[in-house]
Structures are given as structure tokens and as C-alpha cells.
Amino acid sequence: MALQVELVPTGEIIRVVHPHRPCKLALGSDGVRVTMESALTARDRVGVQDFVLLENFTSEAAFIENLRRRFRENLIYTYIGPVLVSVNPYRDLQIYSRQHMERYRGVSFYEVPPHLFAVADTVYRALRTERRDQAVMISGESGAGKTEATKRLLQFYAETCPAPERGGAVRDRLLQSNPVLEAFGNAKTLRNDNSSRFGKYMDVQFDFKGAPVGGHILSYLLEKSRVVHQNHGERNFHVFYQLLEGGEEETLRRLGLERNPQSYLYLVKGQCAKVSSINDKSDWKVVRKALTVIDFTEDEVEDLLSIVASVLHLGNIHFAADEESNAQVTTENQLKYLTRLLSVEGSTLREALTHRKIIAKGEELLSPLNLEQAAYARDALAKAVYSRTFTWLVGKINRSLASKDAESPSWRSTTVLGLLDIYGFEVFQHNSFEQFCINYCNEKLQQLFIELTLKSEQEEYEAEGIAWEPVQYFNNKIICDLVEEKFKGIISILDEECLRPGEATDLTFLEKLEDTVKHHPHFLTHKLADQRTRKSLGRGEFRLLHYAGEVTYSVTGFLDKNNDLLFRNLKETMCSSKNPIMSQCFDRSELSDKKRPETVATQFKMSLLQLVEILQSKEPAYVRCIKPNDAKQPGRFDEVLIRHQVKYLGLMENLRVRRAGFAYRRKYEAFLQRYKSLCPETWPTWAGRPQDGVAVLVRHLGYKPEEYKMGRTKIFIRFPKTLFATEDALEVRRQSLATKIQAAWRGFHWRQKFLRVKRSAICIQSWWRGTLGRRKATKRKWAAQTIRRLIRGFILRHAPRCPENAFFLDHVRTSFLLNLRRQLPRNVLDTSWPTPPPALREASELLRELCIKNMVWKYCRSISPEWKQQLQQKAVASEIFKGKKDNYPQSVPRLFISTRLGADEISSRVLQALGSEPIQYAVPVVKYDRKGYKPRSRQLLLTPNAVVIVEDAKVKQRIDYANLTGISVSSLSDSLFVLHVQREDNKQKGDVVLQSDHVIETLTKTAISADRVNNVNINQGSITFAGGPGRDGTIDFTPGSELLITKAKNGHLAVVAPRLNSR
């Protein structure tokens, strides 16, 4: 049986570690999330994570092989159902980090690989959710990792649990109590460099919020014989070495100690004060700090150290025999220190160490001790002082751990988590009383373990209505009885021997034992043994056939150790101690108490019974530690050693019990959920009861009737192979299912996505269309309104301005004005202008003028002075001739030229004659005589003052502008013209008849120069001119086909000029 699950309301299925607990079932009909049963899927990787899944579960070899395979891969944890088996790796595997804690928090047992933290978390969650006290029982042999596991558990709780509202220091105290207890209670042994020499049960109290609020420690049977004697290769308790190594000079001086452990007889017996794996100096620092954390005052530390030192001094007390063979203390110095450190009277102590006080018939007698007895008394005192101090220390730690809030309501609802770190089964070459006690303790715990496991198993079968098939297992009650039974048990017999008057010795005890329990199948002595076994048994030995193996005990020292005698006067001396710790350890009431104190074995038995009771009252969880080799080496898997431990830890038993009925059990819902895909009827959903579904499913899978049973809520599968076959089928099915599911899921996923995108697109589209539509509608509405207003305005456009036509009129106006810009005339000659609306006529006119002015202005600004002059002259020409003379139009496109004769064409004599007068214009002309009208070639020069007619190199005539009265010209296309001269001017020869090829240019320039623009006459028909004094001439102009200038018969000059264009 391996996997039990619980369905929690979240739909999650979690592992039930304690199967007999009522299961909470809150199954949502659909969504049951089945935890991956990693134990199943991981079985092919590195062994099986849970031994119950071992096919060959009865084979120790298979069991060990599985352990080995996993150990090789540093997988030190494996389950047997809810029990955690741990193999000490002897190396730091980095698996206890904060991340690991987080990983194991709140997850199901089987979701993650086996780990101590999985147990820790499961226990904690059970504690919180069910509010039942829990106990984690950690067992295993010395060096198997119990203490380490306890520490890791504590650390897990300290780091992951919420902090209490008040007294947050509890977490520190819980953690810090450890180094102190380890210093005083742990020692290096052959098995373990940090072996706990006491049993420890620690309660951690949690408030209702799950925060640790207090703690309590129970300690069991400190191995005090170690104080005075250690085997070779072993050490005394750590604290002695720590103090000597790490203590300050000043402290050591005060305590009268030397730094060298070799100086102390109690520390040299094992001959190994120094151990490479232990750093006493740094450990001491840790301990010193821890002492402060757990509320030790400086004085208390002082007192405690005094006691530790006094034990060392006690060890160095030597005796010498006097003449009467009575022991005498020879080491005065040690005595002196002792007196001071223990705060006792020196003389009393000396006497107590060398004498024994006997009370006989009410009288006290002092009997001197011989050397042997004195040494015994000294060692007894050392042991008593140390062990009682240890007990006091535990009490002190408990006071510090005790919840300070005991009265608060949260305290009342605390739950307790117990951690049991107790010495494991021990077998040495020589086994004595201590081993007897320890192994008895292990028997008890094993009994409890089997009982609880079996019980839970049985309860589950009952609850499920499955017929309980008795499991064959080794019930070690018989051995427990052998040890602890009243009157007949070994402890009773031992006590009896210790208490009876007369000469009782270890051997008489053995005889008594032989007498009383000789028929017990698990008991053997030399006398009772058969021939063959007798050889392996000494006469002073007895053998117990423990569940874990045979152990031979030597009876030597049994009585003494059981009696644990401390001579009365030593007790008295210690009771008088002023050292506060000592006075608490040695109570005076002890002296007056006539009743004999309980023997050690009985005390131990009682405390064990009490422990069993405590454990029974709690939900147990188990961690079974295994030590892989004796050399404390990583990676070494000593099969013999491990097989032995597997045996005495009862792991095979445990597995058998778990597997007695069924290897696997599972809630119907979960089973169906996991495997429903293997049967067409149950896949994909089963509508009926899960139980029926499972029935259909297993029938389909072909389970044989002996392979499984149907319980009330669970299916029970007997063999792992059935389950594995199912798992294999599932694995195959999964591949195809996965593909299908993936395809379906992808299809679904993408379809969803597509639909989402589509929805979004539609949404955006409709919104956008809406927006566009609204915009368009607004625009249309506006347009319609505008058109309507325009039409109405148009109809009423001639009416006076009113609201109906205002818009139209404004529109016409603005559009006229706005369009005007584009319709402006291109240049000054362009006379086009858009027609303005009536209201703008005036403005339009103004604008037009402005526009023209602007164009003119712009034009004027842009022209050169020469061009300006040209234009001015052209303007004058236009003024004079436009529409009046026929050949004027031909002259218009021809530019006026500043002069038609170059300076070289004018005679220098002429220039000389003109003097300083510049020539403004020169042009060749033809002069017609006044009489014969003979044409003669001449030059016409214009100066600022006169028109000069030049004949070759001679100025023929000079007409000052003042004398130029006018200019006549015909309206025809000829180029004749007459310059009229003042008649009164006698110097003048009369008017001059000239002809210029550039008549318009010549006349324009002459008129301008002479300022006779208004005096140019354009005649039709004829021109009369003064030919000389009293003689006038006439020129007749007639239009004709071609130019002809002749003297007419009437003496007139007849000019026929072609008509070029009609005027």
C-alpha cells in the first residue's frame, strides 16, 4: 500500500500521511485535480520513491538495492508509505536551503520527491488543519542522522512558520537550545563525532495561527559514565574541550584550568582530545552566544562553568594510601579549586572524598575508604555533579522556552509538535547497562511503531469494509515484557537484587535472572545455552534476542549503575554548596528522605512509559535514519551494515505491514480521474457514481478478482504490477491523448483567439463606421441646410437684406472676394475683371483700381530707367500720333533708339560748331528744297537747345527750340514732316521740309526736346509751310497705292502715300 490521497475542497488531492485519520472528501464533480503520482512515474528513474511499490517487497535484497540505487544518486530519502527512510549522506547535499523549504511548503506529499521537509510540512499542516498534536519520531543508530534531522526540522519550522505576535524570540530559543544541549550532552564516539549521549524529546507549541510560541524538552538517561571514562577513540562531552579551547584566558585562570586537555585525567582516557571534524573553539563561541539567547545571566554562566571546571578538577584528585590503607587526598591544589568552584567547605569535601558515612542504629559512623573506594566515590561525585547539572540545564532551557503567554487565550488553544531524537539500537563488543537501557528503549519504540502502523492499517480496512487479513509480523511485545514485566522482568529482578539486603553482586543477579526467565525464548545465558552457542557466551553475560538482533550484555556494573549510589556524606557536602546551580541540583530533602530513590532502570522504565504515552496521544510521523558506513564517509554504501539496520529498524516489517493487504489504494474519484481514459465507457466523463465507474474501468482493464478489492470509498490494488501495468497503459494512452488534447486545445485556443479578434474587429469597425456615418450625416445636414439657405437667398437675392437672404448675399460676397484672388488681371493690359454682385460694385471698382495701381506700381518699380524713358517717349508718341497717322501703328513695336548716328558718323566740325552742346539724338534725314523740292541728304541733330540740320560737315540750319513753333506731318503713311520756324526770325530761312525713315521716333524726340508735344499738327490733305520770306509752300498729301513724292504742276509738293490701315 502506498498512495493514499485526500480530496480537499480546492479540488486538489493531497496525500494522507495518516491513513486512519478520517478523510475529508469534498469533490467537485468535475474538476478533480489528480496529483501526479510522482512515485509511480519516477519508478523507472532511480529505483522507487516509495518502497511499497517494490514488486518484490519481501526481498531484503530488492529493498537494499533500491536504497543503494538511490543513494548512489544522492537520493537519500525514500518512503515506506508515510514513513521516511533517510540514509546519512555524510556530505552537504545542499538540499535544506530556503528554496527547498519553499518548494515543500503546502504541496502534496507525492507531488515532490521524498524529503524530510515533505514530512515536516505534512505534519505541520495536519497540526494546523486538524488541530491534533503531532509527533515526529526519528530513530536510527548512532550517527545515522537523527540529530541532524531534528535540527533540520526545527530549522524548517523556525523559518517557515509565521512569527508569533508576541515573543518572537521563541524561534531563536528553540534553535539556540540545540548547541547548548549538544555541548553538554553530545560527545565524539566511535560511531559519531557528534553523538547524542541522551535521549531527547522536544515539544514545540504552536498557537492557533501556527506560530511557534513555546517549547519543552524531555531528556532521557544521559550516559554519565562518559564523564569519568571513555573508550579508546572517544571523547568526553564536548563542553569540556570547548571550554578549554575557546574559553578566554581570564576565565580559565579564574577556573584554575590549563588550556591543555591532556592535563585532565577525565579527558585523556579515549586519547583523542582533538578531532578534525570538530572545531571546539568556534563551537564554544556558538554555545556562549546561545546561552545568552536562552536567558542565561552572566552569573549563571559563571556558576555553570565553575561546575564544568570542578568536574575536571575532580578527575585530577589523587589519593594515596596511608599506613592503614586508608585513602588520603594528595592533590591539595585541586582540592582548593574544588572548594572554591563548588563553594563547599574544604575539609568537608576532603572528608567526604575519603570517608563514608554510615548510619547504623541511628548513629552516624564515619568509615574511611580505601584507594579503590575513594576513586569510586570521586567518580560517582563527578558523574552525579555532571548529570544533575545536565538535568538542571534542561530545566533551565525549558523555563526559557516556556511560553511567556501561558494565560493568553491563544495559549489555551496551542497544539504541540513533538520531535523525538532518541538513541538508536546499539551493539558493541562489550555491552553494558547503558546498552541494555538503550536497546530496551528501542524495543519499546519499535513496539509502538508497529502497533501504530498496524493499527492505522487495520482501521483503514475496517473503515473501507475490506476484510482484514491478519498480517504476519514480529510482535516484540514478548521482548518488552521480558525486560519490563513486574516481578518477572529483568528490570524487576535487577531492582530486587539491588535492594535486597545481603551480598548482592552482578553475578547473583545473573543467577537470579537465569532462575526466573530461563524459559523465555529470547533470553540466553552461558548456562542456558546449548553446546554450540555456549561458546559465544561468557559466564558473566546474558543474551537477549532483540527484534533487531542478538545482543550479549555483560552483567558487570549492572548493580552499581542501577543503584547509582552516591555516598551520603558526598551528597551532604554538595547540599551545602553555595553554588546556586549545585544547591538546586542537590536538594536537602533528598537527605531526609528515608525512602530509597528509584533505581536507574526503573526510572528509565517509567520515563519510557511516559514517553510512550505522550507519543500515543499524538499523531505519529516517522523518520527512520540509516547509517551507510562506519567510516563516516560520503558515498560508501556498506551493505552488511545497512542490512543490519534495515533489519533492526524493522523496515522490512514495516513494509510488510504496509503491503500486507494491498499495495495501493486510492479514492474512487481520484482513481477514475487518473485512469478513465483507458476505458471508452468512462472516457471522457463518467456520469454515474465514481465507484461504478471504477468497476467498469477495472473490468475493462481486465483486473482479476484477486488483484483488487472495492472498498467503501477506495479501490485497493493488491500488487504493484497490476498498477504498473495500468500505469504503462496510461503512459501509452497519454501520448495519443496528449496529441488529441493538444490539437483540441490549440483549435479551441486559436478559435477563441480568432473569435476575440473578430469581436474586437467588429466592434472597432462598427464604432468607426458609426463615427464616419455620424460625421457624414452632420455634413449632409449642414450641406442641405446650406443649399436650402442658398436657394432661398437666391430667390430673395434682390430683396433687401433680411435673415432669409443674408446668408446667400454674404456667401456671394465672400465667394466673390475669395475668388477674386484667382481672377485678378494678369497684367496692366489685361482689362478683365469679374462681375461683382450688386452690393460689392463700389468695393469691386475700388479694388480694381487698387489692383491696377498696384500692378502699375509694381511694373514701374521693376523697369529700368532706359526702358522708362523709352516708354515715356512711346507714350508721348502715342499721345501725338495714335489714331492720327497711318504709319504710327508700325512704329509701335519698334523701339526708339537713343540715336541713329554714331559719333563717328557726325563730322567733327559739326561737333566743334556745337561746342559744349551735347547731341541728344541724331538721325539721317532727307531735306526737300523749298523751291525745287529737291531731296538732299542731311543729318538731324537734337541738342538740348536746338534742332540742328547738318549737311556733311556743315551746320546748315540751327533752329532753336524757342523758334520752333510747330511741327506738321500728314496723317498718311509717308514720313515727311515740316518744322515750322518763327517767321520773325530773319536768320531763319523758313520752315524746313524733312523726311525721316523713323518719322515717329524723330518727331517724338524732337517734340519732347523742344517741348512741342502739343504743337505737332497732323494734317489731312496738305500742309502749308513758309518757304522763305513772303513765300509759302504747300505739300499735298494724297493716298495712293505707293509712295511717290513729286513736284506737282501747281508747284506744290505732291506726296502720294499708301494707306496702310483704315483709321
Ligand SMILES: Nc1ncnc2c1ncn2[C@@H]1O[C@H](COP(=O)(O)OP(=O)(O)O)[C@@H](O)[C@H]1O
Ligand atoms: N542529512 C544529512 N546531510 C548531511 N550530513 C548529515 C546528514 N545527517 C547526518 N549527517 C552527518 O552525520 C553526522 C551524524 O549525524 P547525527 O545526526 O549526529 O547522528 P545521530 O544523531 O543519529 O547519532 C552529522 O554530524 C553530519 O555530519
Ligand SMILES: [Mg+2]
Ligand atoms: Mg544524535
